[in-house]
Amino acid sequence: MATANLSLYDSESIPDASPFKFGIVVSEWNPDITQNLFDGARATLLEHGAKDENILSIKVPGSFELINGCKQLLINKELDALIAIGNVIKGETEHFTFVCEGVTQGIKDLNLKYDTPTIFCVLTDHTRQQSIDRSGGKHGNKGIECAVAAIKMAALNSSL
Numbered sequence: 524m525a526t527a528n529l530s531l532y533d534s535e536s537i538p539d540a541s542p543f544k545f546g547i548v549v550s551e552w553n554p555d556i557t558q559n560l561f562d563g564a565r566a567t568l569l570e571h572g573a574k575d576e577n578i579l580s581i582k583v584p585g586s587f588e589l590i591n592g593c594k595q596l597l598i599n600k601e602l603d604a605l606i607a608i609g610n611v612i613k614g615e616t617e618h619f620t621f622v623c624e625g626v627t628q629g630i631k632d633l634n635l636k637y638d639t640p641t642i643f644c645v646l647t648d649h650t651r652q653q654s655i656d657r658s659g660g661k662h663g664n665k666g667i668e669c670a671v672a673a674i675k676m677a678a679l680n681s682s683l
């Protein structure tokens with residue numbers, strides 16, 4: 524089954540991002556991949572009107588630390604949406620499964636506990652090539668997709 528292109532969307536359907544404040548938490552594991560995801564996300568936020576001074580970004584050691592990094596921003600900063608960026612690539616053992624499951628459940632829990640949405644921008648791939656393909660390669664850039672989700676959720680929350 525063909526993988527969707529993560530960067531294709533109707534630009535006209537995206538709300539104005541200028542009123543909103545965004546946080547981006549970036550894992551330092553696989554830094555070339557996460558940097559590409561961050562660049563795509565930041566560029567998309569700016570493209571749709573977000574102010575540079577309203578984009579707060581921090582780094583954490585690995586994807587599992589995305590949970591606490593996001594929690595710290597949710598507690599200490601007034602944000603309209605958060606994007607958690609990571610890249611987990613399977614190695615020889617089951618560690619991949621536990622990291623992916625832990626991050627997924629942790630970010631899900633943050634979305635249950637806090638009103639500010641945390642967008643799941645974590646590539647969970649079996650190979651490095653899959654990650655390259657989804658961070659600016661043939662399948663687009665998941666950072667773009669997640670920035671769009673962040674803008675839409677911020678606009679939705681502000682309308683309710």
Ligand SMILES: Nc1c(NC[C@H](O)[C@H](O)[C@H](O)CO)[nH]c(=O)[nH]c1=O
Nearest residue numbers: 550552584585586587609610611612
């Ligand atoms: N193998 C990968 C990891 N592993 C590290 C964990 O995320 C975590 O930092 C560690 O277990 C200490 O708590 N992290 C990634 O983001 N990507 C990987 O491929």
Ligand SMILES: CC(=O)[C@@H](O)COP(=O)(O)O
Nearest residue numbers: 612613614615616618619
């Ligand atoms: C997802 C991971 O933590 C993984 O990169 C670790 O590799 P390994 O399973 O070979 O220890």
